Amino acid sequence: MKCVINGTTFDYRKNFQDNKDLRYRLNRLAGETFGGLSFEKWYEQGFWTEKTTPYALFNDNNCVANIFATVFHVIFQKEEKTYIQLGTVMTAPAYRNRGLSRFLMHEILKEWKDDCDAVYLYANDRAVDFYPKFGFTEVNEYQYSRPISARMGSLRKLNIEDPADRAILIKKIQYGNPFASVAMPGSTEIVMFHCIMSQKDNIYFLPKYDAVVVAQQEGDTLLCFDVFCGEDAHPEDILSVTADEHCRKVCLGFTPKDNLSFGPAVFREEDTHLFVLQEKDNIFRDNLLMFPMLCHT
Known part of the structure; x- marks a missing residue:
């Protein structure tokens, strides 16, 4: 026109x-x-x-x-x-x-x-x-954060270019984040944009919890952009395994349902x-x- x-x-x-x-x-x-x-x-x-x-x-x-x-x-x-x-x-x-x-x-x-x-x-x-x-x-x-201690556990980085790893990621994204109070179901396409572009090196699979975490640690702080898994897992378990031994704090890239253990800040x-x-x-x-x-x- x-x-x-x-x-x-x-x-x-x-x-x-x-x-x-x-x-x-x-x-x-x-x-x-x-x-x-x-x-x-x-x-x-x-x-x-x-x-x-x-x-x-x-x-x-x-x-x-x-x-x-x-x-x-x-x-x-x-x-x-x-x-x-x-x-x-x-x-x-x-x-x-x-x-x-x-x-x-x-x-x-x-x-x-x-x-x-x-x-x-x-x-x-x-x-x-x-x-x-x-x-x-x-x-x-408002971003929510709390102290955290690392815990030993199994996780591996997913390779977005590998078809099998990409299939794991897409399947888990479709599960959604059961811990988020503001949910955006059906947003696989937009989440994948970030995973393809800026977050391709920050995607981890935790087999014990059948969960995918998109997270990046800087110094003693873990920034967890999102978690994708079923309803049975517990967020503290997943975050503790994702963090490394130097981590002291976790900040979330979503709003948690359980606000009691996380403190908000502008x-x-x-x-x-x-x-x-x-x-x-x-x-x-x-x-x-x-x-x-x-x-x-």
């Missing part, structure tokens, strides 16, 4: 991820904007599905602006709702401050606003004054701010929560 924005004609496209040429142009803009980021491997392995829709503007055979809209089913306090996360917001430098992101935001909200329970996004420092113009308000996320991530659409559902209003880190887009 052709559209005119401030006197310039653009080609407006959405849901075009199966078009190799348009996907190439989108990947080129992503690489230039986010330091080499590409969605090609994610697509080639079959994980870029209709759950994530790109909304983009093209000009002179280039993708010049884009926003992703990803559908999540969120379960909190036994209620299942439909949330839309906006992500990969980017504009080519030569086209910034010309209303392109504003156009895409209007189109996305027009399409989704009345067909979901909540809309949210993560913004960088540059954009904190932009999103309130569309009715978004900034909220705090989570501050550099150059990152969570915004939610004010007139929709806001589970952060009265609760100290975090969206699962492996479900960020």
Whole structure:
């Protein structure tokens, strides 16, 4: 569809991820904007599905602006709702401050606003004054942590490139995290994006607990991004086996159901701010929560 924005004609496209040429142009803009980021491997392995829709503007055979809209089913306090996360917001430098992101935001909200329970996004420092113009308000996320002692146990690193290991990972992701109070069932595709891209060296299988843990230890702190297993396992057992002998503390990348043994603190991530659409559902209003880190887009 052709559209005119401030006197310039653009080609407006959405849901075009199966078009190799348009996907190439989108990947080129992503690489230039986010330091080499590409969605090609994610697509080639079959994980870029209709759950994530790109909304983009093209000009002179280039993708010049884009926003992703990803559908999540969120379960909190036994209620299942439909949330839309906006992500990969980017504009080519030569086209910034010309209303392109504003156009895409209007189109996305027009399409989704009345067909979901909540809309949210993560913004960088540059954009904190932009999103309130569309009715978004900034909220705090809370990260839970507690002291921990390492325990001997069997675990091995999974190789995401090995078909057998990848099958184990996918199966466990589909189990979900039984310890999370904010659950996002059916998010295998987004979790796999992180496992393929940034977390490929942080994936472990614990055979005794039939569990997969995505975690990274820095110094004496274990950051557990997520745990995927059945209902019978206990989180303390899994985390203790994942930690090494130098570990003294574990921080979670999700909100635990059992808050009594974990203490919350406002989570501050550099150059990152969570915004939610004010007139929709806001589970952060009265609760100290975090969206699962492996479900960020």
